[in-house]
Amino acid sequence: MLLQFVINGLITGLLYSLLAIGFALVYNTTKIFHLAAAGLYVVAAYIFYSAVSIFHLPLFAGALVAVAATMGVSLLVDVLVYRPLSKRQSSVNVSLISAVGVLTILVNLVVLVYGNAPKVVENSLKSTYTFGHLILSQPQVWQAVIGLLSVAAFVAFIHYTSWGKRFRALSDDEVLYTTLGYNVNQTRTIVFLLSGAFVAISSCLNVYEVGMDPNMGMNILINALAAMIIGGIGRFEACILGGLTLGLVQSLVLMQLPSSWQTGVTFLILMLFLFFRPQGIAGYKQRTV
Amino acid sequence: MNYFLHIIVLLNIYIILILGANMTVGMAGLLTLCQAAFYGIGAYIGTMLLMQFDLPFIVIALIVSVITGVFSLLISYASLKLKNDYFTLATLGFQMIIFTILYNWVDVTKGPYGISGIPAIKILGLWSLKGVVPYAIFTAVVMCAMVGIFVALKKSPYGRLLRAIRADETAVKALGRNTSAAKTRAFFLSAAFSGIAGLLYASYVRFIDPTSFTLNESLFIICALFIGGVGNAKGSIAGALFVVILPELLRFIGLPDAVAAPLREIIYGLALVVIMFVRPQGMLGEEMSK
Numbered sequence: 001m002l003l004q005f006v007i008n009g010l011i012t013g014l015l016y017s018l019l020a021i022g023f024a025l026v027y028n029t030t031k032i033f034h035l036a037a038a039g040l041y042v043v044a045a046y047i048f049y050s051a052v053s054i055f056h057l058p059l060f061a062g063a064l065v066a067v068a069a070t071m072g073v074s075l076l077v078d079v080l081v082y083r084p085l086s087k088r089q090s091s092v093n094v095s096l097i098s099a100v101g102v103l104t105i106l107v108n109l110v111v112l113v114y115g116n117a118p119k120v121v122e123n124s125l126k127s128t129y130t131f132g133h134l135i136l137s138q139p140q141v142w143q144a145v146i147g148l149l150s151v152a153a154f155v156a157f158i159h160y161t162s163w164g165k166r167f168r169a170l171s172d173d174e175v176l177y178t179t180l181g182y183n184v185n186q187t188r189t190i191v192f193l194l195s196g197a198f199v200a201i202s203s204c205l206n207v208y209e210v211g212m213d214p215n216m217g218m219n220i221l222i223n224a225l226a227a228m229i230i231g232g233i234g235r236f237e238a239c240i241l242g243g244l245t246l247g248l249v250q251s252l253v254l255m256q257l258p259s260s261w262q263t264g265v266t267f268l269i270l271m272l273f274l275f276f277r278p279q280g281i282a283g284y285k286q287r288t289v
Numbered sequence: 290m291n292y293f294l295h296i297i298v299l300l301n302i303y304i305i306l307i308l309g310a311n312m313t314v315g316m317a318g319l320l321t322l323c324q325a326a327f328y329g330i331g332a333y334i335g336t337m338l339l340m341q342f343d344l345p346f347i348v349i350a351l352i353v354s355v356i357t358g359v360f361s362l363l364i365s366y367a368s369l370k371l372k373n374d375y376f377t378l379a380t381l382g383f384q385m386i387i388f389t390i391l392y393n394w395v396d397v398t399k400g401p402y403g404i405s406g407i408p409a410i411k412i413l414g415l416w417s418l419k420g421v422v423p424y425a426i427f428t429a430v431v432m433c434a435m436v437g438i439f440v441a442l443k444k445s446p447y448g449r450l451l452r453a454i455r456a457d458e459t460a461v462k463a464l465g466r467n468t469s470a471a472k473t474r475a476f477f478l479s480a481a482f483s484g485i486a487g488l489l490y491a492s493y494v495r496f497i498d499p500t501s502f503t504l505n506e507s508l509f510i511i512c513a514l515f516i517g518g519v520g521n522a523k524g525s526i527a528g529a530l531f532v533v534i535l536p537e538l539l540r541f542i543g544l545p546d547a548v549a550a551p552l553r554e555i556i557y558g559l560a561l562v563v564i565m566f567v568r569p570q571g572m573l574g575e576e577m578s579k
Contacts, residue, residue: 033374035508081562092374093320094569097515100508101561108554218505222385229378264389267382274379275370 013247018202038217039106074196232283301428309482315519318455329502331484357484403498518574
């Protein structure tokens with residue numbers, strides 16, 4: 001029984017990790033409080049739904065279409081909204097309000113096309129696998145496998161290509177980064193493409209199991225935000241640790257309390273971290289705190 | 290006519306809410322995402338007082354202000370320990386926790402079922418407000434009083450101190466001012482404003498449930514504040530007019546029914562982005578120094 005909760009929690013946590021990576025890529029490098037990620041999450045889910053349920057693509061092809069399209073929308077958000085604002089050196093508040101504007105637009109475009117009713121990707125009973133006492137559904141197995149592969153790919157990308165270093169350099173000091181001859185816009189393009197991809201992967205994996213509605217984005221994003229802080233702001237890989245920790249704790253709380261308390265407990269943990277360990281489990285010590 | 294007056298009541302309530310946000314976000318420059326939590330606390334405490342005791346409005350309003358103010362001490366404590374984004378995230382956490390409590394503590398708040406049959410406000414303990422006309426007048430009076438308090442505070446030495454903190458907290462500290470005490474008072478006042486707005490809302494609508502006091506509502510209030518412009522009362526009024534009147538005006542341009550609601554929201558979202566591009570300081574805001 002305990003093992004079941006642990007595994008369920010870790011798999012949910014993996015999905016938080018992926019979304020947290022998507023958020024942190026933008027937040028760390030551009031300092032924009034990227035609430036529009038919640039909108040991208042919803043957009044990805046509905047593109048996945050259309051591809052599979054309306055155009056009858058196979059699951060994988062549908063997911064690929066969704067990931068590619070979300071990468072495009074993510075880049076579009078940066079080019080049309082965030083980049084011009086950064087160029088004017090707008091304050092954090094201004095970019096936050098614009099992000100809320102983008103979020104509102106994206107979510108309501110989805111409502112306009114698909115309506116408010118919940119949707120499921122495939123209306124069929126999913127098979128389950130039994131390993132001893134452990135029962136995993138087919139979507140959970142996909143979540144675990146694809147989630148782990150994506151996370152591994154991300155860690156490899158950050159460690160074994162120069163981009164990881166460049167992202168960190170851009171986070172530290174944009175002016176210096178430009179002065180040293182790096183192209184900020186080009187780096188941002190990569191950041192937003194990658195961010196869109198991770199948001200979309202997290203979204204597709206999640207909605208394949210539980211379905212979707214246009215207002216789900218914000219709720220999941222704040223969990224990912226909590227995961228990012230618990231892991232440690234500023235370090236990309238910390239999102240993974242934070243997501244897994246949060247998923248695990250939430251799942252163990254579910255053993256004791258009704259699920260409607262889950263959000264409260266999540267944010268209680270978040271507060272404890274903010275007050276007693278603001279750098280998170282593995283983040284850099286921040287001088288400003 | 291009643292429809293028009295209903296909009297006026299909502300407008301008055303939102304002006305008070307946005308002024309409350311302006312106190313911390315605008316004057317002291319501390320971005321909070323928990324205004325709706327104080328709004329909710331005010332609404333629930335106000336409801337309980339209205340249902341249990343037969344007290345005049347002014348007494349209930351005072352009790353509500355003090356209790357929401359006491360809750361604000363938690364946020365003040367966070368603001369002393371955390372800076373910038375970390376502080377904002379802590380307020381987001383506070384918002385979520387308060388919402389979860391309102392939603393789950395069914396014995397006291399009736400949780401998702403909400404509380405209905407909230408009695409009307411009594412002025413001076415004898416004249417109880419009935420119908421939309423007295424409420425429109427009464428909320429307008431309260432709103433004007435709040436605007437008066439806000440303007441007086443802004444012009445006072447205390448208001449200048451808050452704006453100095455917004456500009457450069459370290460410099461203010463170096464000049465020997467107690468910035469922590471100033472911020473604590475700002476949070477207290479901000480929470481009290483929101484609490485009174487909650488009380489007015491609860492007794493006007495006569496039904497409350499936790500879904501009126503979500504994170505989205507907090508974001509909505511902050512957006513309205515920034516659209517109108519921070520730092521002065523006229524900005525808050527402009528912001529409230531914008532977010533309350535715009536959706537109503539869009540009703541009249543004859544959008545097809547099926548798409549009206551999402552289209553209105555899309556126009557609102559576009560307006561947010563456009564205003565931030567054209568006037569980053571908001572419609573009537575003060576020019577902020579970076």
